[in-house]
Amino acid sequence: MSRHLVWLRLDLRSRDHAALQAACRDPDSEVVAVYLHTPGQSARHDLGARRSAFERDALAALQPTLARLGIPLVQAELDDYAAIPAWMVERVRAWGIGAIHAHRALEIYEQRRDEAVAAAVATEACRLCLYDDVCILPPGRVLTRDGRPFTVFSAFKKAWLQQLPTVAAAQPQPRPRRQHFLPLCAEPTPVKPQEQDWPAGEAAALAALDAFVAQGLADYAWARDRCDLAGSSRLSPYLTLGCLSARQCLHALYRQGPVDAPGAASWLNELCWRDFYKHILVAFPQVGRHQAFQAATDALPWRYDELEFARWREGRTGFPIVDAGMRQLLQTGWMHNRLRMICASFLAKDLFIDWRWGERHFMQHLLDADLAANNGGWQWSASTGNDAVPYFRVFNPWLQSRKVDPQGHFIRQYVPELAAVQEVHTPVLRHADYPAPMLDHGQARQRVIAHFRALRGDSAQLGLWADDGS
């Protein structure tokens, strides 16, 4: 009788799960699933309480699903990754595990953790088997003709689309085990209050995917840019925790009809961005260590003003659309994509505060906090990344506000001080409870452009940036 351990990470589901499938391949094998909480490590990686609670809820939802498949779920709390090899060796020995199955991590600390575990359990004649399952197409698969990673999204997407037909079908749940060697509910997880907008777990994630594809996709191409509408899928918290695989999203797209229809093509484009940033993180691991992709931009004289940073964080900038976005983040743990771009541009360009401060704040508060996507989004917005917005493009918060929230419904919801104000985008009167704009956007724009131009003058490398002559 062989015994297998499935080491769950950001893949909290039972369907379309390569590691679980592999562990269950032999119908007679006994399988145990393990999830290791490492709060010390999470704190070092800036992951906030909200995402951790969502993760615990997703595990609580997964436990009975796995129990029905005859797979006990064991959870343990260790401080950090350094404690994992010894824990695994002890369990492998106690349970007689022949193989550990898990999905290949893309981040550098997680890769080192896995190397250490593989070496430790090898002493017990146990193998750590890793499977590519996080992206639709795994890092290393989408390369230029001469085998280099793409750094420009449009070229990456062209090659990615050509390879899409090779993506395997989504896998169903494995068949229930005939027997198990641990009690099925050995360590039940207390159920916590659920996130209102994101009920935890795989079933909720699949229901949200089905609902979006049936009702949201047709209008997605235009509605995605409106923060006053539920125009995008809002699946990112589920995708980040792996309650849903990106492959399942792709196959849901295939099932609904042609993928070149406007809504479907536009959504496929976003799934491609998800893969793109993960491929970038693997090919250029320095971006995961808080370094700018365009290393020369680290010489910019970024500002570090704590008081101004606090006003941005708390939504007290006096720019209603920025404040509404920042308050949405604090209240719900999520922010609309256009608002992430507007708020990030405001911090990095208008306030000229180091984008890493903003990146960290988003990591601490987002339910969908994901190193690759968050870093990619911040470096794009700050013009420090690969294929980033050109440095001279500085989002105008007044104009953006009218585009993303034409009637001001969203602003009134999150900035109640302005609920009764007619001209909500550019409030002309001073309102007792609402601050005046903290800066002059035109002057701020000139300042950031001047800094980038001065840097460009100093550095030949900055020929990488196009200039529209403005």
Ligand SMILES: Cc1cc2nc3c(=O)[nH]c(=O)nc-3n(C[C@H](O)[C@H](O)[C@H](O)COP(=O)(O)OP(=O)(O)OC[C@H]3O[C@@H](n4cnc5c(N)ncnc54)[C@H](O)[C@@H]3O)c2cc1C
């Ligand atoms: C500054 C900044 C920070 C960001 N931080 C994160 C983050 O920590 N985690 C995260 O998942 N996304 C992040 N994004 C990307 C994007 O804003 C969110 O993925 C999106 O808003 C999620 O909403 P949705 O699920 O309705 O997306 P949809 O529009 O329905 O897109 C479907 C899925 O595609 C993926 N996706 C969409 N846009 C992007 C993108 N630009 N980059 C990478 N993946 C994308 C997400 O998984 C998303 O759920 C960030 C963007 C910016 C500008």
